[in-house]
Amino acid sequence: MNRNSNAEVQQPAATSTDKVSVSIRRSNGHMFVEIRSDGHDMSLRTDNGTAAELRAIATEMQEDAKRRLSRAAFILEGADALDRVAQAQMAA
Numbered sequence: 001m002n003r004n005s006n007a008e009v010q011q012p013a014a015t016s017t018d019k020v021s022v023s024i025r026r027s028n029g030h031m032f033v034e035i036r037s038d039g040h041d042m043s044l045r046t047d048n049g050t051a052a053e054l055r056a057i058a059t060e061m062q063e064d065a066k067r068r069l070s071r072a073a074f075i076l077e078g079a080d081a082l083d084r085v086a087q088a089q090m091a092a
Contacts, residue, residue, distance in 0.1 A: 024049045 014023040020037040031049040035042050046053050 016022065020035060023034045025032050031046045033044045033046050033049050033054060044054070044057060
């Protein structure tokens, strides 16, 4: 089967708006989506380079960020508790 005949090749190779530039490339059998905006850029390895796949990746990243923020808040509560103990010991 010719690799160039499958549906993913029919995706646009590059597109841009005033805010963001997106390009899709294949390398070593993997699909990469590169996103650039305001000096920031990110390259994502994807299965098919579709908008739906990028949304799924973003959703996963958001869920991971929420878990990390929750853990950070928990750690800060522990730090605050240690500060209160240290202050109480100094006051005694």
